[in-house]
Every structure is written in structure tokens, then in C-alpha cells.
Amino acid sequence: MADKKKKDENLGLNFSPDLLELLAKFKEIELEDFELEAGDLELWLESGALPAQVLPKPKVAPPLKAKPMALMAVQFMPPVETYSGKIAEVKLGGTKGEGGTRGRSIVIGGETAPAFYTFERPILHPPVVTLDVFDMEVPLSKAVKMHVKDVVGDPAAWAKLAVEKFGADMVTIHLISIDPLLKDATPKAAVKTVEEVAQAVDVPLVIGGCGDPVKDADVFAEITETFAGERFLISSITRDMDVERCAKFVKKNGHVALSFTPMDLNLARELNRRLYDFLGKEDIVMDLTTAALGYGLDYAFTNMERARLAGLMGDVELAHPMSSGTTNAWAAREAWLKMAPEWEPRELRGPLWEVTTALTLLLAGVDLFMMMHPAAVKTLKDVTAKLVSGKKAEASKFVDWVSLKP
Amino acid sequence: MSEREGKSRVGIKELSPIDVYKLLPKTNCKECGQENCMAFATKIVNREVTIEQCPPLLKKEYEKAFKQLKEMLKPAVKEVVVGVGDKAVKLGGKLVMYRHEFTYFNPTAIAIDVTDEMPADEIVNRIKRTEQFSYEYIGYTLKLDMIAVRSTSGDPEKFKAAVKKVVETTNLPLILCSLNANVLESGLVAAPNAKPLLYAATVDNWKDMAELALMYNCPIVVSAPNDLNLLVSLAKTLLAYGVQDLVLDPGTFLNDGLADTLNNFTMLRRAACKGGEELAGFPLMGIPLVAWMDKGETADEIVKWREAYSAAMLIVRYADVIVMHGTDGWALLPNTVLRQNIYTDPRKPVAVEPGLKVFGTPDENSPVFFTTNFALTYYTVASDIENSKLNAYLMVVDTEGSAVDSGVAGRKLTADKVADAIKASGLESKVKHRTLIIPGKASRISGEIEEASGWKVLVGPRDSSEIPKYIIDKWQP
Numbered sequence: 001m002a003d004k005k006k007k008d009e010n011l012g013l014n015f016s017p018d019l020l021e022l023l024a025k026f027k028e029i030e031l032e033d034f035e036l037e038a039g040d041l042e043l044w045l046e047s048g049a050l051p052a053q054v055l056p057k058p059k060v061a062p063p064l065k066a067k068p069m070a071l072m073a074v075q076f077m078p079p080v081e082t083y084s085g086k087i088a089e090v091k092l093g094g095t096k097g098e099g100g101t102r103g104r105s106i107v108i109g110g111e112t113a114p115a116f117y118t119f120e121r122p123i124l125h126p127p128v129v130t131l132d133v134f135d136m137e138v139p140l141s142k143a144v145k146m147h148v149k150d151v152v153g154d155p156a157a158w159a160k161l162a163v164e165k166f167g168a169d170m171v172t173i174h175l176i177s178i179d180p181l182l183k184d185a186t187p188k189a190a191v192k193t194v195e196e197v198a199q200a201v202d203v204p205l206v207i208g209g210c211g212d213p214v215k216d217a218d219v220f221a222e223i224t225e226t227f228a229g230e231r232f233l234i235s236s237i238t239r240d241m242d243v244e245r246c247a248k249f250v251k252k253n254g255h256v257a258l259s260f261t262p263m264d265l266n267l268a269r270e271l272n273r274r275l276y277d278f279l280g281k282e283d284i285v286m287d288l289t290t291a292a293l294g295y296g297l298d299y300a301f302t303n304m305e306r307a308r309l310a311g312l313m314g315d316v317e318l319a320h321p322m323s324s325g326t327t328n329a330w331a332a333r334e335a336w337l338k339m340a341p342e343w344e345p346r347e348l349r350g351p352l353w354e355v356t357t358a359l360t361l362l363l364a365g366v367d368l369f370m371m372m373h374p375a376a377v378k379t380l381k382d383v384t385a386k387l388v389s390g391k392k393a394e395a396s397k398f399v400d401w402v403s404l405k406p
Numbered sequence: 407m408s409e410r411e412g413k414s415r416v417g418i419k420e421l422s423p424i425d426v427y428k429l430l431p432k433t434n435c436k437e438c439g440q441e442n443c444m445a446f447a448t449k450i451v452n453r454e455v456t457i458e459q460c461p462p463l464l465k466k467e468y469e470k471a472f473k474q475l476k477e478m479l480k481p482a483v484k485e486v487v488v489g490v491g492d493k494a495v496k497l498g499g500k501l502v503m504y505r506h507e508f509t510y511f512n513p514t515a516i517a518i519d520v521t522d523e524m525p526a527d528e529i530v531n532r533i534k535r536t537e538q539f540s541y542e543y544i545g546y547t548l549k550l551d552m553i554a555v556r557s558t559s560g561d562p563e564k565f566k567a568a569v570k571k572v573v574e575t576t577n578l579p580l581i582l583c584s585l586n587a588n589v590l591e592s593g594l595v596a597a598p599n600a601k602p603l604l605y606a607a608t609v610d611n612w613k614d615m616a617e618l619a620l621m622y623n624c625p626i627v628v629s630a631p632n633d634l635n636l637l638v639s640l641a642k643t644l645l646a647y648g649v650q651d652l653v654l655d656p657g658t659f660l661n662d663g664l665a666d667t668l669n670n671f672t673m674l675r676r677a678a679c680k681g682g683e684e685l686a687g688f689p690l691m692g693i694p695l696v697a698w699m700d701k702g703e704t705a706d707e708i709v710k711w712r713e714a715y716s717a718a719m720l721i722v723r724y725a726d727v728i729v730m731h732g733t734d735g736w737a738l739l740p741n742t743v744l745r746q747n748i749y750t751d752p753r754k755p756v757a758v759e760p761g762l763k764v765f766g767t768p769d770e771n772s773p774v775f776f777t778t779n780f781a782l783t784y785y786t787v788a789s790d791i792e793n794s795k796l797n798a799y800l801m802v803v804d805t806e807g808s809a810v811d812s813g814v815a816g817r818k819l820t821a822d823k824v825a826d827a828i829k830a831s832g833l834e835s836k837v838k839h840r841t842l843i844i845p846g847k848a849s850r851i852s853g854e855i856e857e858a859s860g861w862k863v864l865v866g867p868r869d870s871s872e873i874p875k876y877i878i879d880k881w882q883p
Contacts, residue, residue, distance in 0.1 A: 066646070067646070067647050067648065068643050068646045068647060069613075071609065071612070071639055071640070071643050072639060072642045072643045072646060073635070073639045074635070074638055074639050074642050074685065075635055075638075076634035076635050076637070076638045076673075076677070076685075076686070077677070077681070077683070078634075078673055079673055079676040079677045079680060079681050079683075116665065116668050116669075117669070117672060118665050118668075118669055119669040119672070119673055139868070179850075181850045181851065182850070210815070211814075211815030211816055211817070212817075213817065238816065240816075240817060262806065262807070262808060262812075262816065262818075263756060263807070289812075291782070291809075293740060293743055293744055293747065294543065294743040294747065294782075295782045295783070295786070295809070296756070296780070296781075296782050296809075297744070297747050298505075298747040298748060298750050298752065299752075299756055301505075301722075301747075301748070302504075302505050302506045302752050305504060305505070305506065306504075306506050309504070328812075331809065331811065333786075333869050333871060334739060334740075334743065337869065337871065342735040343541075343735040343736055343739055344735070344736060345736060346736070348707065348711065348736045348737075349735075349736035349739065349740070352711065352714055352715065352736065352737065352740050353740050355715055356714075356715060356718045356740040356741070356744055359715055359718050359719050359722070360718065360722050360744065360748075363668075363719065363722045363723060375711075379711070379715055383664070383715070383719075386661060386662070386664040386665070387664055387665045387668070388665075389662070389665075390665060391661075391662035391663065391665075392632075392662060392663055392666065393631070393632045393657065393659035393662060393663020393666045393667070394659075394662065394663065395631035395632040395633065395657060395659075395663075396631070397699070398631035398632070398657045398658070398659065398696070399585060399606075399608065399629065399631065400699065401693055401695055401696050401698075401699060402556055402557070402558075402583045402584060402585055402605070402606075403556070403557065403558045403560065404556075404558065404695075404698060404699055405521070405523065405558050406698045406701070406731055
């Protein structure tokens with residue numbers, strides 16, 4: 001507020017020092033046709049609050065116009081804000097000392113400024129990537145399949161590949177097979193799959209359900225209890241589930257809830273409020289729904305940007321780290337379709353589609369990316385690392401782009 | 407932030423139709439096409455019409471009111487026009503920093519470069535590729551906007567020849583790039599009436615460049631790499647010099663300094679929109695082309711990839727114009743789609759009205775499809791059916807704005823909803839058959855739909871682009 005006031009005062013005085021400066025440097029000024037009319041000058045004087053005796057009011061327009069001979073140096077005031085809110089910090093993955101078996105924990109959230117406003121605050125916890133692993137065969141685009149074809153159907157091997165080769169910070173095991181409309185696999189079978197993945201890699205895990213509110217709850221109940229202390233991210237808790245039951249088993253066994261709502265901040269607030277009866281702020285990550293580039297990314301982007309700004313402004317119900325199902329980018333036909341030759345190869349177009357979706361949402365404030373294609377993952381991680389490094393630009397070389405010979 | 411910052415000079419959210427109405431002639435003459443002056447004022451506030459559309463206001467007696475309105479409606483970021491005729495582009499003209507505060511105007515212009523050392527046929531080929539770039543996307547045609555001509559030779563004659571070749575080939579608006587005013591003027595001579603954007607006035611050459619901008623009446627870029635004090639100083643100096651139309655280039659750094667790049671763009675836009683800082687209130691230029699510097703042995707594809715994703719970040723973070731070198735469709739398509747997305751009006755609803763849509767002139771044997779009421783799903787399917795010239799019915803099921811796959815997963819798209827929609831649509835009296843073609847991504851609930859509706863279900867393609875082929879192969883009423 002103090003900054004703002006100072007600014008306003010400066011604004012009010014803006015014109016007068018300039019005019020005075022101009023007059024003081026009269027000798028340096030070339031004079032040409034003066035285009036200002038007396039009327040214009042009156043307006044100037046009003047807003048400039050210039051003492052009348054300094055500049056006599058001209059009866060006729062002065063015939064000459066001033067051109068500065070030297071650079072008119074001014075300072076740029078960095079528009080730094082303060083925020084009353086802080087995004088909750090959430091720890092994912094329980095280590096051995098904490099009752100789990102993960103090699104390390106990852107903390108996300110904790111922001112006190114909008115995404116990558118590093119002129120205001122340094123990055124506390126850089127965003128992280130969790131790679132998708134499926135427990136059965138699912139339709140995959142060609143561009144993705146070529147990288148994972150050897151491990152499809154073997155979630156443990158797939159998870160190892162994701163961590164060791166593709167650099168995933170975390171792994172999401174999607175338990176598609178539990179869907180009553182597909183294989184209707186039992187909670188016990190799901191526990192076994194998770195066990196295999198948890199033994200294959202020691203990164204924090206995300207446990208993905210099938211979308212059936214009843215079956216997911218049953219499976220999550222079994223998994224949270226079996227793996228108490230692992231601090232898995234349970235993906236996800238939705239409004240049509242038995243929220244109380246789910247929140248209780250998440251809390252009791254020391255996990256984290258992913259609060260999922262369909263592109264509506266009021267619904268997100270409402271679900272979070274229901275979770276607060278059982279879970280702490282530090283136990284909730286929210287997913288506001290990710291739509292693909294070209295198929296609703298604009299809604300997702302604005303929704304997330306609004307949520308983050310609201311959280312920073314003190315809306316605690318939205319002050320949670322955000323997760324994005326960035327893999328949804330592949331729902332856009334342009335990501336996978338074979339198109340006319342001028343748009344090929346799709347092996348590049350597809351992952352670029354995914355990373356464009358990811359980077360857009362990175363700038364809206366997403367903390368956790370659920371992703372698919374190794375090249376998209378690598379780029380997101382490279383960009384994040386560059387943004388966090390704080391290394392300075394080599395400004396003097398920049399203008400060489402004009403004469404660059406590619 | 408929004409409440410407090412909303413009270414800034416621009417105050418777009420607080421501008422009420424009454425404020426505008428007070429300054430209108432209040433004659434309710436209807437010459438603007440609106441019912442009365444209040445209706446016109448409301449449209450002005452929503453930026454659906456401009457004050458120039460009120461003929462009486464343009465008369466001498468309302469001159470003062472006109473000026474006041476102009477000032478009141480002035481965007482936080484000045485609108486700068488480059489080029490002439492119907493291909494001219496408007497840069498900037500932004501009212502707000504965040505999309506949700508209103509809407510963004512004037513989508514980021516994308517320029518493709520040529521140089522004065524390229525052979526003439528390469529110049530022509532690159533221009534043709536730029537002009538021919540075209541993609542149909544839910545009722546929009548995505549295009550590229552400008553040509554940037556760079557002097558890599560530093561030779562005025564070569565630059566003149568290159569610009570001449572370019573203006574002979576295209577009427578796309580131009581950016582003429584050289585830091586040497588003599589070279590730049592030589593190019594201007596070859597394009598005297600094209601009103602190109604000049605690149606660039608720097609701390610070393612600003613006086614000569616300002617003279618050129620005045621002499622040829624062109625907008626000009628002010629460049630101060632990673633130095634915002636210098637950037638606004640240059641802007642102030644050029645304004646004092648009499649140059650009105652500026653574009654700001656704070657430098658684009660993609661490796662070390664990427665954080666500086668985002669910070670500079672963000673600070674300038676916030677200073678303009680929230681702080682009312684007039685020297686920051688000009689369009690911003692981003693140059694993803696710098697990905698090609700220090701290329702070394704890096705494969706072209708990698709550089710194009712880096713240039714493309716950097717462009718995306720600049721489009722999101724306030725660039726009003728960007729310059730690129732790569733012309734590959736795979737790299738440009740995501741960016742043109744992203745730009746379209748970011749610049750759509752955020753007030754547009756996510757869902758469309760559910761109900762029965764008719765394509766062509768269907769009869770009792772025509773196929774029946776269904777889709778969800780998520781706007782983008784609906785528009786995609788509708789445009790595919792339209793383009794295929796099919797006579798067909800498309801039933802739009804209320805999934806609360808969910809797409810097909812997420813609707814099935816989240817139980818927003820259920821067999822009961824589909825069955826209810828069939829009943830409500832009156833289809834049973836419109837077609838003789840009882841066959842419903844469902845989206846491939848809803849195949850999981852095909853059995854349930856048959857049970858709930860009593861209709862036979864055919865599982866259609868997973869993507870609606872394959873509908874025409876599917877109908878030819880499979881459809882028999």
C-alpha cells in the first residue's frame with residue numbers, strides 16, 4: 001500500500017519535473033515546429049500541478065518544438081506487491097524414518113508470490129513431474145508408445161524406466177484395471193500392483209483410481225492401510241465419493257488427498273471445506289482439471305491462475321498446491337493424429353503439444369505435473385531448472401540476433 | 407490483488423456504462439444501430455463497439471466529450487498499428503494484465519524472418535510458406551502475421567534489394583531489422599509506404615532511429631537488453647522526440663537469464679496495467695529466434711523445438727509480437743492454437759446448450775450421433791459433421807461441460823443421461839431406425855446405453871475426424 005501511494009504521488013508530479021528538466025537543459029534542446037496548442041498545455045498544467053510562475057501561460061502556441069539531445073534517464077520502479085496469503089506446503093513420500101520406505105520426500109507448494117515472479121520472491125520448491133504408469137494396456141499414441149512399448153503391461157518395469165531413464169521425480173500408478181466396466185480387479189490385486197511398483201522405485205508415488213466413486217474408495221481404503229506411512233498422493237477424492245470415509249483413511253494412514261473438481265473454483269472450495277473436517281491444510285493438493293491445448297486449455301489456464309492469485313490474496317480454501325493431469329494434452333487430435341505432410345512429423349508435434357500445455361500451466365502456478373512423453377518431461381524439467389538457477393543473462397550479446405546467420 | 411489493484415488508473419472493471427453515457431450526446435438517435443445511448447454506452451464498456459461508431463459524437467460540438475471518452479477508454483497498453491491495408495496488424499491494446507479480468511485483445515503477432523543475404527528464391531519461399539500457413543480450428547483460420555527482414559550483411563544496398571524483393575512478394579506487414587540507421591533507411595526507401603515496424607532504437611543509435619521513425623512515420627522498437635531503466639529512459643526520450651508509436655524489447659534470453667526474461671515481461675506489463683506507468687504501456691516484443699544463436703552442432707530439430715516452446719512461454723507471458731525463424735508446421739501449430747486459446751474471451755461459457763442439432767436435411771434414415779455439451783467437444787464434432795456434408799442428427803447430452811472421456815470416468819456421462827436425452831429429443835418420431843452411433847471414447851458404457859434406451863448402439867470412431875469414413879464403411883439404417 002505504501003508503494004502504491006508513493007507511486008500515485010509520483011504520477012501526480014510526473015510532468016512538472018520533466019518540463020523543468022527540459023527547460024533547465026534548454027541549451028541542449030533543438031527547437032522545431034511546436035505542435036502543442038494552448039489548450040493541451042492547460043490540461044498538462046492541471047495534471048502536472050506546476051507552479052504558475054515557472055511557466056508563463058503562452059497566449060499563442062510557441063512556434064518551436066523541443067527535441068532532446070541527450071538520453072532522458074528515468075528509473076523503472078519494479079512493481080513489487082505483497083500478498084497476505086501463502087500456499088500450503090505439502091510433503092509427498094514418507095521415508096524410512098517417517099514410517100515409509102521412500103528414498104526421499106518431495107515438498108511442493110509454499111509459494112508467497114505468483115508463479116515465477118522471481119523479482120518478488122525466489123522459488124521455494126520447484127515444480128515436480130510424476131510420470132504415468134498404467135496397470136494394463138491402454139490406447140497410447142504412437143509418439144508415446146515408441147518409448148514405452150517394452151514395458152507396457154509391466155507396471156514395475158515401466159516405473160523403473162520412468163525414474164531411471166526419463167528422470168521422473170515421482171511415478172503415478174494408474175489402477176485402470178479396477179474399473180467395474182473393464183477388468184473389475186479386486187482391491188487385493190491393486191495392492192499387489194502398488195507393492196511391485198513401490199519395490200521397483202523408491203520415489204514418492206501417486207495412486208490413481210479408475211473414476212468409479214465407489215470402487216475407487218474401496219481400493220484406496222485397502223491401499224492407504226497397507227501402505228500406511230508412505231505418504232502417497234491419493235488421486236483422487238471427488239465430490240461424488242464418500243468424502244468423509246476417504247478423508248479419514250487418508251488421514252489415519254498418513255497420506256495426502258488430491259482434491260479433484262471439474263473446472264469450477266466454487267466446487268473446489270466446497271470440496272476442500274469438506275476435507276478440512278478431517279485433513280490438515282498440509283494434507284491436500286488440488287486438481288482443478290486440465291484440458292488440452294486446443295480443447296479448453298484457456299479455461300484450465302485461467303481457472304488455475306485465478307485460484308493461485310486468490311490463494312495468495314488470502315483465500316485459504318484455494319491456497320493449496322496444484323496438480324495438473326497434463327497427459328490430457330494427448331486428448332487433442334492434433335497431438336496424435338497423422339496429418340497432412342506440412343504438419344508432420346507427429347513424433348515431434350505430439351510431445352510439443354504436451355509440453356506447450358505443461359509450460360502454459362507452469363506459468364499459471366502448477367506445482368505437480370502428471371505427464372507422459374519423455375521429451376516433454378525433459379523440457380519441463382530443463383525449463384524449471386533454468387528458472388530456478390538464477391543465472392543472469394548475457395545481455396551484451398543479445399542484439400547479435402539481428403545479424404545472426406542461421 | 408484484484409480489489410486493490412482494480413482501483414488503479416485504468417480501472418477497467420470499474421468503468422460503468424453511466425460514466426460513458428454522461429459524455430454521449432444522449433439524443434437516442436439510433437444512428438449507431440443501438441436502441442438508445444445507454445445501450446450504446448453498455449456496448450462501449452464491453453468493448454463491443456467503439457466511440458467512432460456514434461456519428462454525432464464526431465461533430466465539432468462534441469469534440470471535448472470525444473477526447474474525454476478517448477482518454478477514459480484508453481488501454482493500459484497502447485495499440486500500435488504496423489503495416490497498411492487489410493493485412494495491417496494491431497499490436498498491444500491490452501486493457502488488463504490477467505485474462506480473467508476482462509479479455510485480451512490483439513493476439514500476439516507472429517513474424518517469420520528473412521535476411522538480406524538469403525538468395526532471392528529462398529526469400530520468396532519463406533514468404534510463401536508464411537503466407538500459406540493456414541489451419542482450420544473450430545471455426546477459426548489460424549494464420550501467421552508478419553515478415554521480419556534482417557540485415558545480416560550490414561550493406562545498405564543489399565538490404566534495399568532484399569526489402570524490395572519482400573514488398574514485391576507480399577503485403578504482409580514488415581519488421582525491418584538493423585541497428586545501423588543508414589542500412590535501415592536504405593530498406594525504408596524500398597518500402598516507403600508500407601509503415602513497417604523499425605528495429606531498433608538502442609542507447610547507441612536512438613537519435614538517428616528517432617529521426618527515421620519521424621521521417622517515415624513508422625512505429626519503432628526500443629531495445630534495452632535486460633535493462634528496464636534504460637528501456638523506459640529510451641521510451642521517454644523517444645516520446646519527447648515526438649515518436650508516438652513504440653514497441654518495447656527488454657531482450658529475450660532462453661538459457662541463462664530465462665528468469666530475467668519472464669521477470670522483465672511480467673514487470674513491464676504489471677507496471678502498465680496495475681501501476682499506470684505510461685512508459686511501460688507499449689506492446690512487448692519477444693524474440694524466440696534467439697534459440698538459433700550458439701546453435702553449434704545442435705540438430706535443427708532441437709533448435710526448432712526450443713524456439714517453439716519458448717514462443718509458447720512468451721505468448722502466455724505478455725508478448726504482443728514475436729519473431730521466429732523455424733517455419734515447420736509441427737512447431738508453429740501448437741503456438742498458433744495456444745495464441746487462439748489465450749486470446750479467446752474468458753466470459754465464453756464452457757458448456758453449450760444440450761438438445762438436438764440438425765445437420766443438412768436429415769430424413770428418417772439419417773444417422774444419429776451424440777456428443778457432450780463441453781463446448782470444445784461439441785464444436786469439434788459439429789465442424790467435422792458439417793465439413794463432411796452429412797445429413798445427420800447430433801444429440802448434445804448434458805454432461806455439465808465434461809468431455810466424453812472425462813464424462814465417462816467422472817460419471818457425468820451415463821447411460822441414463824443418454825436415454826433421457828433420446829426421449830427429450832423427439833428422435834423416435836423423426837427417424838425410423840433405432841440405432842445410435844456413440845463416441846468411441848464412450849465404448850465402455852455401450853452395453854448400458856442399449857439397456858437403458860432400448861436403442862441399438864454402434865460404437866463410432868474415437869475421434870470425430872473419422873466420422874465421414876465411418877459412415878461410408880458402416881452406416882446402414
